[in-house]
Amino acid sequence: MQTRDLVTNREKTNRFIMGGTANIDLYKAEKSNLELILRGGLDFYNLETIALFPKELQFQQPEQGGVDGVSVQGANSNKQYNLSAFLVHNYTASERLDFRTQLGITKEVFDRNSYLITATDLIASESNVDQAGNIGVNQFRLKQQDAGFFVQEEINFEDKLIAAIGVRGDRSSNNGDANQLYYYPKASLAANIHEFGLWEEDSFLNQLKLRAAYGEAGNFPSYGSLFTSYFASSTGGLSGISLLGTLGNPDLQPERQKEFETGIDIGLLNNRITASVTYYVKKVDDLILQAAKEPSSGFDSEFVNAGKLQNKGIEISLDATIAQSENFSWDAGINFFKNKSKITQLDIPAFNIGAFGATLGTFRIEEGQSATQIVGIGPNPGENGLQKFGDAEPDFQIGFNNNIKYDNFSLSFLWQWKKGGDNINLTNLLSDLNGTSHDFDTIDLDPDGQLGNGPYRVSQLGSSAKVFVQDASYIRLREIGLYYTLPSGVLDNFLGGTFSQIKLGFSGTNLINIFDYNSYDPEVSNFGSNGIFTGVEVTPFPSSKRYLFNVSFKF
Template identity: 60%
Template sequence: MKILLLLIFAPAILLAQETITGKVVIEGTGQGAAFMNVVEEGTNNGTSSDIDGNFSITVNKLPVKLRVFALGFAEKTVPVSTAGDITVQVKESTESLEEVVVTGLATSVKRSNAANAVASISSEDLAGLTPPQTLDGALAGKFAGALITKSSGAPGGGISVKLRGVTSVNGNSQPLYIVDGVYVNNSSISGAGLNAVSGAATGGNASNQDNPSNRIADINPDDIESVEVLKGASAAAIYGARAAAGVIIITTKKGQKGKTRVSFSQDMGFNTILNYRGQRNFTEARAEGLGAGQGAAFLAARAAGKLVDYEKEIYGEKGFISNTSVNVSGGSENTSFYTAFSNNEEDGIVRNTGYDRKSIRFNLDHTFFDRRAKLSLSTNYIDSKSDRGFFNNDNTGTTIGVALTSTPPWADLFPDANGAYPDNPFGSSNPLQTRDQITNREDVNRFIVGANLDLKLYEADKSDLKLILGGGVDYYELLTTAFFPKTLQFQKISNTGLNGLSALGTTENKDANYSAFLVHNFTTNKDLNFRSQAGLTKQTFYRNTVRNIATDLIAFETNLDQGANISVTQFRQEQEDFGFFVQEELNYQDKIIATIGVRGDKSSNNGDANEFFYYPKASAAVNLHSFDFWKIPVMNQFKIRAAYGEAGNFAPNGALFTTYTNSLIDGIAGIVVPLTLGNPDITPEKQKELEVGFDAGFFNSRVNLEFSYYNKNVDDLILQANIEPSSGFTSRFTNAGNLENRGIEIGLNADVFKEENFNWNTGLLFFKNTSEVTKLEVDPFNLGGFGTGLGTFRIEEGKSVTQIVGNNANGDLVVLGNSEPDFQVTWSNNLRYKDFTFSFLWHWKQGGDNINLTNLLTDFGGVSPDYDDISDDPAGVTPNGPYRIGAFRAGNATPFVEDASYLRLREVGLYYTLPTKFLDQVFRGYVSNFKIGFSGSNLVNIFDYNSYDPEVSNFGSNGLSTGVEVTPFPSSKRYLFHLAVGF
């Protein structure tokens, strides 16, 4: 009988189930929202939308409520009373996109619970508005607390990034970069041997001035999903001995469950010089002042129409830009993948310069063991080439920039019908010949591979235990090639040249990292969560650079063995680090969140390779709005937070041990004792940072305010101290100082309008940093410039670490400026009207001084644009050119230090997205997205700085001595047209 009743009523039970179908679309655009979670409220019954936003879910009865949610969108609950098709509109949510931030080597936390001001940059903010040439350049103006300065405008990058001020005088000052868990090398390696031609390091400063590119430029910004910036030790302590300059954590794009998606994008455009210095307004008398007969030569050239603006001749190219990207992604229930190919080509504003980068990426995620284990694989291959020209300082008058400083417009420098270039009578080189015939190239082949295994060892209602294993390798070969043919004016033996130079530099670099962590979660019956983690880390670093220079070449041969004189130098470095990390996190109902932990590191780079150095951290955050006493309706969020942490910085190369050099005297080989004595007892620099602040949300988080104050002290600065001459040395490395950085960071973000057809989001950032040398156990010393007669940096107790000093008109040593800005402000806006979006970013840097020596060189050449103006002389008598020359000869550096403030439209973009209905009608569902647009970078630049660009650094990515200018490769502005199609 029971069986009979079951047979009778089972069909009725099955028929009682209802199927709801529909589509999830993004509010305002109508575009389908892929991979949204659709769950029957109060149950585990759920599904997800496909790539076009379509979904289907079967429920036992109606009515029901469906919860629709996903990362990056505000959650929505939809009541459904009848079966059939429905449309669900969801809103994009910036707050959701920034939901989690890193708090441990194996864990993260919701942003609303974070105790640090960790900056997060999404893929859209990073590269969606204006595709950048390099990753580090894309960061400028995007977050508070950074001073980002170009070390060269040459294609292929070269950028200094300082987070919350200068953190070292002699040690590393660039942040640590982590890409998908892999420690990524960001060295600037000069292997081309340009100094053999320029002699730049033989003058007043022995630092390398070849301005190579940073290796972080190899990473394709279009591959990046998000960037998190740990700006100080309070957040970066988890990375211990390598994190004093901050940490930039990069996560690349992953595949999503659903059918395979294909995306194609093409950018095309051009670049032009950002700003010309201009020409001197010559007359016959002024031309005659350059030498007897030059007045007549000027008049003859003007009459024949042969006056040439050589600045525009050299820098006037419109470099063609082409960025092509194709990516394919998708996945099944257990496996997802993302693969991408990109080709980026950009010609420079100088002929025969350019940058070409090809990148292939493949990321894979796979779950197994009933989803108890997850394997993630991240792979990237990069092939890049950069032709960088021949620029910056030199002591031989041969770089293109220096040659231009003495070349008047009536000089005849163009080749004849046979292609032979005349010598430049006004300088040591013909800049057109140099531009057209020299080679200065960087070639990189690079593999970055990372893997991560996340395994659930134990899982219960109130607790779970995970094992997380990770590892990665960053391997690259860098080939630097320089060729200066013997036909060059300055290579001819008759001009005391080298009779041709060919240089080949090879660098093999391999960095590897490994880690193993256990993470345990336990929640009490009163919703107090304990998350414990402990683990081990190991890093190995290897670099081998060999530089070969051949001179006195045979004919036009470029092989090294075809030179009569060959010199070889080699630099090798190996390092092995080992560390452990333990951390405990407590969370009481998302109301009170606290963390305490410690990192211990030992390294072969320390005097005692077995000695551990410890870096503790502690933080707390309180969400006051979550408590019952909170009664402020307009303020829906108010969190107070405080964090403390310590991080380290290794001693610079050569500080620990005395490095002897070879010698050859009368044919007898030997060694030579250097001037600087190593110190095996030296300890790492240690940074200690305290950060306090609050986060507030108003009007249901339509307006958000973030405030942070930090105070970070760097103890045990590694400096050079004078020692007794009787020792055979002049100086010795020692821990001999402390410095302090204090600053504030304020961020304000508002959804001004949130309507169906019009949205406007705006963000304002204000930040400033002040530094001071609080302890100095050695005599004050100068570094990073060319002496007190031209302006230099000075380390002095009680003064800013970035102060610029020099002699004044009375011969007294005085403070002339400071390279640190008074403050910085950025203002970003994103506006959407129906299918149009318009976005822009302004950046204002107030204060911060540069040492501008380009002016002085053009004064010596008599071609400065303001040579005849009278504005520098306080007495209002002497023209600028003679005044600056006179100051130099008197040892007065005052005219060479200039204010480097600017207001810059960093990015602007206008895009149009074709409506989804139109695409469905025309392409029948094969095209899911079609967007076209225009963008530009650095299109508006307002500054009084008397040169090409206030963002400049002759000494490359060195963190301290940025802001020194000697005839750089000028910066450029970029114009791009865009097409993006999704299938």
């Protein structure tokens, strides 16, 4: 309660987002036309933060191990913009055959500058960071430029067969060679079976499409992985630099993703019911990994292209117009998706990554195994001395969305169900060590039925990581919104026709969460949105619920 009353923790964001498109007809003829499309976008924001922990706080007292007050202030300036230009040529060869040729160039720029000032041993609890006995400063700067081009040809035969073939070239300042272009081909073919006249036009089956596609894409190395970074240090009053422990690799190449997918689309009852099924296989070559280095090198790890990854999955969607009349409509949809990953090749020894070591549970990159497996010490270890306890990859996920309209009112909501997928829950351990776990005295984990859950989890520390790996399934009301559109008569009579539409509404996110996970929320990640080792929990704040009031105008 003292922390609640005395601590200050504020963030202020100023953000400006804009974009524009220009379509220019260069020429038009009876059977062909040429169009130039120009696009650009800008996202600019400033973030200011302040966190003040005054010296009056109990945990800031030096005799309690504190630092006599902390003032933390930071700022983040971020600018991102993109520019692109496209030439689109349409040519009608005959009534049955159409061609579309596209040529485009793109450029993206990312520029970020952030700093954080931490002041301790505050003088009279002043919030100014210069009014302190000790001051530390951290700064991070990022500059990245990506550029590329693409060429694509589309062929349409009577809307029965639609094919496309193309190639894209990309380069980035994050690649080992910033000027080298990497080329990625693609091709697709779709057959609209319903256009072949195999059944009557008024049949209940009005759409049947078969499709297949293959494409390649690149994933650039992360910023900073090319270079060996240093940080300033001081010893005996002499300034110098020290290594951060990660060796840069100036020869890094982008990861190459190769994906094949095939599927079917179906429409029934004048498309009041539509369904889509897609199966895909994605392979990633030149996988970028942060591999461990031998200690004698003076480094802990190094970024390398050293493996291959495979993802297989299926996506199924079903959408339906349940009711439709002049004043009432109800549209609903269900989306199901499932993915499984596997490290198919690893050119370096298997290694652990993420989390806090095998004692508490960690992720492991190992040939022939899932890329998101969770391992640790345990009573039945394998040849590597570790035992597998789970996997962060869900068994499947389902989304259920609805959009209901009555007159000028509309209600929309989205439920999400995540089945399976494990977290490494270390919040339990920390609360157990302090005797504050909500189930500390409950007896349902100890096979012998003697110890409470808290003492039992603590007893496993150093012998098995199993108790820290927990199922992270959940059902969640992801979004809900209720909106009202002002009638046209109100706009004309009282607002003089200035607006073509005014829409008012309330919305909320993350309002209902249903789960059996032993903490605040199973959707957590101590290490951000890293694709491999998400789902590590260490005393997070409870997930926030948002309530928004919305007003939109159209002129």
